[in-house]
Amino acid sequence: MREDVDWILENCQVWAIVGLSDNPSRAAHGVARFLQQRGKKIVPVHPSAETVHGEQGYASLAEIPFEVDVVDVFRRSQDAGQFADEAVSIGAKAVWFQLGVVDDEAYERTRAAGLRMVMDVCPAIEWRSR
DSSP: OHHHHHHHHHHOOEEEEETOOSOTTSHHHHHHHHHHHTTOEEEEEOTTOOOBTTBOOBSSGGGOOSOOSEEEEOSOHHHHHHHHHHHHHHTOSEEEEOTTOOOHHHHHHHHHTTOEEEOSOOHHHHHHTO
């Protein structure tokens, strides 16, 4: 997994963050800001399609009108797999499931489709430990 974490952090510039809203008390809000401060382009993906940290939000991954490198999922494990499948369908390079988000079947499907994937880790924590 370490190799995939490092590859994603080094090579993925556009991060679609599923579950990102303009609620500063949510973990996604802080992680998105962290990534943005390190030069990553964040793309909020939330049913309300809010603008967050100055970036236009989209109601779904399919609505994003440009290429996405990684889909970062802040959703419950039982809901996360659909976003991994959507990441494959939009041509993303990688999927990142946040701390506490685990779906082994989604992991297998995503890897079989040729994407890099990590689960149950936080990019902000991993960035600092590099």
